[in-house]
Amino acid sequence: MDALTLSRIQFAFTIGFHILWPAFTIGIASFVAFLSFRWWRTDNPVYGALMRFWIRIFALGFGMGVVTGLVLSYQIGTNWSGFSRAVSNVLGPFFMYEVMTAFFLEAGFIGIVIFGENRVGRGAHFFACLMVATGTLFSASWILASNSWMQTPAGYTLDADGLFHVADWWAAFFNPSFPYRFLHMVCASYITGSFVVAGVSAYHLWRRQHVEVARKGFSLAMGAALVLVPLQLVIGDAHGRNTMRHQPTKLAAMEGLWDSGSGVPATLIAWPDMAAERNRFEIAIPHVASLYLTHSWNGYVQGLKAVPAAERPYVPLVFFAFRIMVGIGIVLLILAIIGGVLRWRGRLFTTRWFQLAAMAATPLGFIAVIAGWTVTETGRQPYVVYGHLRTADAVAPLAPGAVLTSLLMFALVYNLLLLAFFWYGARVVIRGPAVITGMHPNAVRPGLEQAGTAVLGRGRALTTPIAAGE
Amino acid sequence: MDLPLIFALVSAFAIAIYVLADGFDLGIGILFLLAPRDRHRDLMMQSIAPMWDGNETWLVLGGALLWAAFPVAYYVLLPAFYLPIMAMLFALILRGIAFEFRFQATRFRRVWDFAFAGGSLLAALAQGIVLGGFIGGVPMHDGAFSGTAFNAFSLLGLLCGAGLVGGYALLGAGWLIWRTEGAVQVFGREVGRAALILTASMMTLVSAWTALTVPEVAQRWFAGPQVLPLALFPLAAAGVSVLIGRSLWSRRETRVFQLTIVLFLLGFAGLVVSLWPYVVPRHATIWSAASDDATLRFVGVGVLIVVPVIMAYLGHAYWVFRGKTVLEAHGTEEARPAAPPVGRRATASETALHLC
Numbered sequence: 001m002d003a004l005t006l007s008r009i010q011f012a013f014t015i016g017f018h019i020l021w022p023a024f025t026i027g028i029a030s031f032v033a034f035l036s037f038r039w040w041r042t043d044n045p046v047y048g049a050l051m052r053f054w055i056r057i058f059a060l061g062f063g064m065g066v067v068t069g070l071v072l073s074y075q076i077g078t079n080w081s082g083f084s085r086a087v088s089n090v091l092g093p094f095f096m097y098e099v100m101t102a103f104f105l106e107a108g109f110i111g112i113v114i115f116g117e118n119r120v121g122r123g124a125h126f127f128a129c130l131m132v133a134t135g136t137l138f139s140a141s142w143i144l145a146s147n148s149w150m151q152t153p154a155g156y157t158l159d160a161d162g163l164f165h166v167a168d169w170w171a172a173f174f175n176p177s178f179p180y181r182f183l184h185m186v187c188a189s190y191i192t193g194s195f196v197v198a199g200v201s202a203y204h205l206w207r208r209q210h211v212e213v214a215r216k217g218f219s220l221a222m223g224a225a226l227v228l229v230p231l232q233l234v235i236g237d238a239h240g241r242n243t244m245r246h247q248p249t250k251l252a253a254m255e256g257l258w259d260s261g262s263g264v265p266a267t268l269i270a271w272p273d274m275a276a277e278r279n280r281f282e283i284a285i286p287h288v289a290s291l292y293l294t295h296s297w298n299g300y301v302q303g304l305k306a307v308p309a310a311e312r313p314y315v316p317l318v319f320f321a322f323r324i325m326v327g328i329g330i331v332l333l334i335l336a337i338i339g340g341v342l343r344w345r346g347r348l349f350t351t352r353w354f355q356l357a358a359m360a361a362t363p364l365g366f367i368a369v370i371a372g373w374t375v376t377e378t379g380r381q382p383y384v385v386y387g388h389l390r391t392a393d394a395v396a397p398l399a400p401g402a403v404l405t406s407l408l409m410f411a412l413v414y415n416l417l418l419l420a421f422f423w424y425g426a427r428v429v430i431r432g433p434a435v436i437t438g439m440h441p442n443a444v445r446p447g448l449e450q451a452g453t454a455v456l457g458r459g460r461a462l463t464t465p466i467a468a469g470e
Numbered sequence: 471m472d473l474p475l476i477f478a479l480v481s482a483f484a485i486a487i488y489v490l491a492d493g494f495d496l497g498i499g500i501l502f503l504l505a506p507r508d509r510h511r512d513l514m515m516q517s518i519a520p521m522w523d524g525n526e527t528w529l530v531l532g533g534a535l536l537w538a539a540f541p542v543a544y545y546v547l548l549p550a551f552y553l554p555i556m557a558m559l560f561a562l563i564l565r566g567i568a569f570e571f572r573f574q575a576t577r578f579r580r581v582w583d584f585a586f587a588g589g590s591l592l593a594a595l596a597q598g599i600v601l602g603g604f605i606g607g608v609p610m611h612d613g614a615f616s617g618t619a620f621n622a623f624s625l626l627g628l629l630c631g632a633g634l635v636g637g638y639a640l641l642g643a644g645w646l647i648w649r650t651e652g653a654v655q656v657f658g659r660e661v662g663r664a665a666l667i668l669t670a671s672m673m674t675l676v677s678a679w680t681a682l683t684v685p686e687v688a689q690r691w692f693a694g695p696q697v698l699p700l701a702l703f704p705l706a707a708a709g710v711s712v713l714i715g716r717s718l719w720s721r722r723e724t725r726v727f728q729l730t731i732v733l734f735l736l737g738f739a740g741l742v743v744s745l746w747p748y749v750v751p752r753h754a755t756i757w758s759a760a761s762d763d764a765t766l767r768f769v770g771v772g773v774l775i776v777v778p779v780i781m782a783y784l785g786h787a788y789w790v791f792r793g794k795t796v797l798e799a800h801g802t803e804e805a806r807p808a809a810p811p812v813g814r815r816a817t818a819s820e821t822a823l824h825l826c
Binding site: 060062063066067068069070071073074076077079082083084085088089090091092093095096097098099100101104105106107108109110111112114115116120131155165166169187232268277289396397398401402403405406409413417420424428429 | 519520522523524526527529530531533534535536537539540542543544545546547548551553555556559560563564566567569570571574575613615616618619629680684738740761764765768769772773774777780783784786787790791
């Protein structure tokens with residue numbers, strides 16, 4: 001294989017692995033901030049216990065996000081020098097702003113969130129949680145603006161050397177697909193987080209452990225899902241229509257639509273045959289695609305044949321990934337509605353089969369996020385900057401052996417990391433939230449500090465007050 | 471206004487902060503396995519756990535800054551140093567994640583000990599190899615890197631790597647003397663000497679080897695009338711090294727850390743003298759490599775407004791965790807019995823492992 005293919009596999013793998021963690025932490029960070037706020041304002045120890053529990057899990061996921069994100073900020077240069085040369089004037093500043101406004105904000109306050117509860121007041125701890133949550137959202141804004149600019153470039157001029165220059169920063173940032181992609185991704189992260197919280201809480205309810213805390217978590221998560229999943233359907237619909245306007249070929253691949261036309265059918269399932277330029281084994285409903293894409297019975301939709309074969313993405317990948325994402329969306333919608341009905345009937349915490357269903361749904365959000373990104377990233381091929389820069393021209397002059405080595409290392413290291421995350425994550429989950437005792441949840445381990453004061457004969461040690469009995 | 475020059479200063483500032491900040495926490499990692507007891511390792515790790523993420527963020531900033539301000543350096547140097555950069559990233563992944571997992575671990579604690587220490591050591595070595603390759607220069611043709619994957623490795627790089635390992639370890643030792651007490655502090659004082667010897671000898675070797683093998687750099691230092699003022703740099707570095715050696719057992723606990731910072735800054739200044747004004751040595755200067763003025767202005771506004779705010783709240787985070795590190799339970803750690811109070815020398819002779 002050549003350096004281009006290997007670099008593509010490596011980038012897809014590393015960014016696909018990375019996106020799992022932001023998808024997780026964006027939702028959980030906001031959840032933790034909410035819990036910290038409630039703990040501060042209501043003094044209800046259930047909120048405190050729930051907050052501490054989710055901070056422990058958040059810390060694991062956040063660490064994974066940080067270390068896998070570092071890789072990406074360098075990989076754009078190491079593997080994609082043609083790309084980084086062409087777009088440096090536009091995307092360089094966006095990345096720079098992401099680091100300055102988001103990463104430092106998270107890094108500056110994450111220590112206080114994780115280790116600082118006993119060192120600062122509750123209000124200050126809430127503020128730190130809020131800053132971390134804000135940081136994750138800032139980060140999402142800048143990175144999604146960058147990605148959206150690559151999908152729907154705006155506010156630029158292109159010179160004879162193939163370099164992009166910015167004419168209008170506002171237009172470049174708020175490019176046509178950015179608002180939709182941003183809302184879609186943030187909502188997806190919140191939904192993913194909700195179903196993780198729901199699944200873990202359901203596990204505790206199912207085992208009849210930590211019941212008080214688990215009930216609170218389950219109730220909050222299912223409540224959030226009931227609002228967010230229908231909202232996501234509306235946002236997703238708007239995003240799809242935006243894609244139809246700006247990237248009609250991607251949309252045609254998502255729909256498996258070969259011929260342009262009016263009143264086009266919605267293909268439920270098929271095998272898109274790229275050589276024959278048609279679908280095999282197709283099951284379709286007439287007119288429905290026009291209905292949901294154009295909101296009219298006979299609306300016109302452009303098909304794949306409108307562009308030459310060399311301008312088309314690999315259709316089956318886009319087609320099936322899209323169906324996985326939408327299918328999961330529907331499953332989660334059904335679960336959210338059932339949750340609402342059970343709550344209305346007063347059986348939300350006691351329905352055993354629903355607890356099992358909630359546990360089973362825990363990974364679905366992640367799978368949908370990966371599938372969705374597969375749609376949007378493979379759907380714009382063969383371009384990396386849509387319509388202007390082909391992926392083949394973006395790669396760096398590298399030896400295939402070097403890329404293969406790093407790719408194998410990534411495959412090994414990331415799988416081990418995932419294993420370790422599940423191992424320790426499961427342990428935190430099984431152990432559950434701490435028993436609610438009141439004042440000092442984090443036991444202070446007396447040890448070196450006493451010896452240390454004696455060592456140099458003066459007590460500058462900042463000792464955290466040790467609660468009675470500890 | 472000379473925007474590229476301003477961004478060169480901003481980059482120098484960011485690199486210096488990164489090297490010093492991540493330096494002490496990589497240094498803790500390098501010293502990690504040398505610490506005599508597991509609970510000493512707990513304390514060492516705890517002392518940097520709230521800060522490491524912020525420290526490493528300067529490295530992400532470095533990548534983004536290079537791309538935004540000096541794209542030529544970004545897309546020529548990164549492919550040129552593909553293998554060492556990948557090695558550094560893997561190393562940073564392992565050591566970074568070890569923070570999260572080691573606190574949770576009981577059975578596989580030793581694995582995360584090695585991941586943390588090995589990752590820190592490899593990251594420092596890889597950074598040194600990149601630095602050595604950078605001083606030596608990379609082949610560039612037609613606006614792109616034109617060498618092979620193994621161009622990155624050189625004897626100079628290995629020397630720089632050893633020097634950085636020593637320097638980071640010295641910063642780490644200084645941090646331990648400042649921020650811990652008891653046996654861990656004594657360990658910092660002891661191990662500091664070995665780190666100092668490694669640092670000082672590697673600084674000397676790197677300077678000598680560069681002067682011998684890179685004529686353009688030798689020209690800078692030895693030709694013309696600037697030779698006298700420039701001679702102050704190595705003299706100052708030698709003086710600071712001696713002072714560090716004499717401060718290792720001083721009661722002024724911040725002294726070693728402060729002096730090591732000075733030593734690093736002197737080394738950095740030496741590099742600037744050798745390489746100014748190139749971002750890709752002998753191929754692209756800060757002016758020829760800079761991005762559009764519009765881009766620099768856009769980023770510049772952000773740097774001007776945001777970086778002071780960042781410095782303020784990072785400073786606040788350090789302030790919250792000021793003073794001597796105290797172990798706090800994190801995960802399943804059960805309370806351990808308090809060590810008996812002992813005097814300084816008694817503690818020193820009690821530690822199982824003596825390096826010096």
